[in-house]
Amino acid sequence: MTIRGVRFLGDSQSETSDFPDIEPGPNEVLIRLRSSGLCGSDLRNYYASAGERDINVRPGHEPCGEVVALGSGVTQVSVGDRVMQHHYDGCLQCFYCKSGWQQLCPVDDTRGYYGGTRHGGHGDFMTAHESTCVKMPDEVTFEEGAYLACGASTAFHALKKLDLSGRDVLAVFGQGPVGLAATMFGEAMGARVIAVDVNAERLKMAEDAGAWKAIDNSDGTAVEQIRSLTHGEGADATLEAAGLPVTRVAAAEAARIFGRACLVGEGGEVTYEPTPHIIHRHLTLIGSWTFSTFGLAEAAQFVADRDVPLRSLITETCSIEEAPGAYTRFASGTPGKFAISWA
Ligand SMILES: [Zn+2]
Ligand SMILES: [Zn+2]
Structure with missing residues (x-):
């Protein structure tokens, strides 16, 4: 089985193509993507010339979907959970990681992020460490969950x-x-x-x-x-x-x-x-730079409790096949929030 995903080819060119199948490693889960947002900071990788980054890494740092399989040792997440991704890797030992701020982890050689240094949400499936999975309230849609995973x-x-x-x-x-x-x-x-x-x-x-x-x-x-x-x-x-x-x-x-x-x-x-x-x-x-895992859960709960109509700001949802065209429009400054969606 292959995974359909987006490839940034360099210099504002992208395509949807096949990627090899993946399996979750220890303490990782396999996620079937349901939505993946396009964020302004993705454009830095989109604009980058070929050779500046690995074109075999799928972009997308606003992943949102369903857990469909567990690697060994996973205890915090179950199959069927609806999860947003707090999209940063960390050492999981330091003060920042333990308080949910993996993006501030000072241990350089373990730092990375989904959609940049490892596969992100712009593909049918992704793997993620259980510590980066944040469960969503039922009232929050997958598209809203993707928006919440970074921008909102x-x-x-x-x-x-x-x-x-x-x-x-x-x-x-x-x-x-x-x-x-x-x-x-x-x-x-x-x-x-x-x-x-x-x-x-x-x-x-x-x-x-x-x-x-x-x-x-x-x-x-x-x-x-x-x-x-x-x-x-x-x-x-x-x-x-x-x-x-x-x-x-x-x-x-x-x-x-x-x-x-x-x-x-x-x-x-x-x-x-x-x-x-x-x-x-x-x-x-x-x-102010992004938020912690707990902060992501808090923002999603606020949306649910106050019925904040975030979905009304999502002006374009597209399929994974249509994503390259969506990037062209997003990069040209078309207003509103863009998200890739899977039915
Ligand atoms: Zn750390
Ligand atoms: Zn972002």
């Missing part, structure tokens, strides 16, 4: 770090898959959310996701627009999910004095002027 839970935990409450106005810079989830979660947590983007379609999605205001930053006036919506003060909290120098600065400037700003968008750089941007404005500037 990243937004959820950034908002927790911002200590967001119903007293706050929250400005979210960037309405891609992470920013849209932040808009929806921010509204569900009671805040009034100002969604910022330069794309009209994304701003419409943000409004539908519950944004109090959706503002167009095409002319670079987001900070002024946010201040005028907040009695000249600025937002209580801001979240930067675009990963651009200009929105990173704006996220600091748009926060009120004594406000909080959180950086989530990765890569690139920024220049802050410490005195006007941070010190004299008593800004609390924080960073």
Whole structure:
């Protein structure tokens, strides 16, 4: 038997092709994929030239599916469990691994992640260590589970770090898959959310996701627009999910004095002027990178308990055969969340 899966060929080319069958090793489980999200950080591997990464490793770090077989010694997961993947490997011995933060494991030679250094979710089956399997509430769909496995839970935990409450106005810079989830979660947590983007379609999605205001930053006036919506003060909290120098600065400037700003968008750089941007404005500037295994379970339970309609942000689901076309559209900036689905 072969596995149908996606292969990144290099330089933004991909195909669906056959891969050899797999079996779970000790403490591993075999998962039949039901959904696998496309995340912005997959694009770094997609854009990479041939030779920069192993093209025989299936991408996809938002895997979600059903456990169909167990390797030896598995005790925490059963056949039939619906699981999301906390997609990082670790030594399983250190403080970070034992507290569910395998991505922070300092033991270099054991670190890796599904969809990067070992097979991810863009295939009919994958194997995963039982420690990375996080069970899902019944109310959460497989597509939502895939979204939660990276993008949506990243937004959820950034908002927790911002200590967001119903007293706050929250400005979210960037309405891609992470920013849209932040808009929806921010509204569900009671805040009034100002969604910022330069794309009209994304701003419409943000409004539908519950944004109090959706503002167009095409002319670079987001900070002024946010201040005028907040009695000249600025937002209580801001979240930067675009990963651009200009929105990173704006996220600091748009926060009120004594406000909080959180950086989530990765890569690139920024220049802050410490005195006007941070010190004299008593800004609390924080960073947030993904979440722990327990954090993934918590975000999924929040979606179930509050009936957060994450599924409404998933604009394209495709088959594994259609995945290369979906990557072309995703890489071109088509709005919304993309996921590969298996019936
Ligand atoms: Zn470790
Ligand atoms: Zn991701």
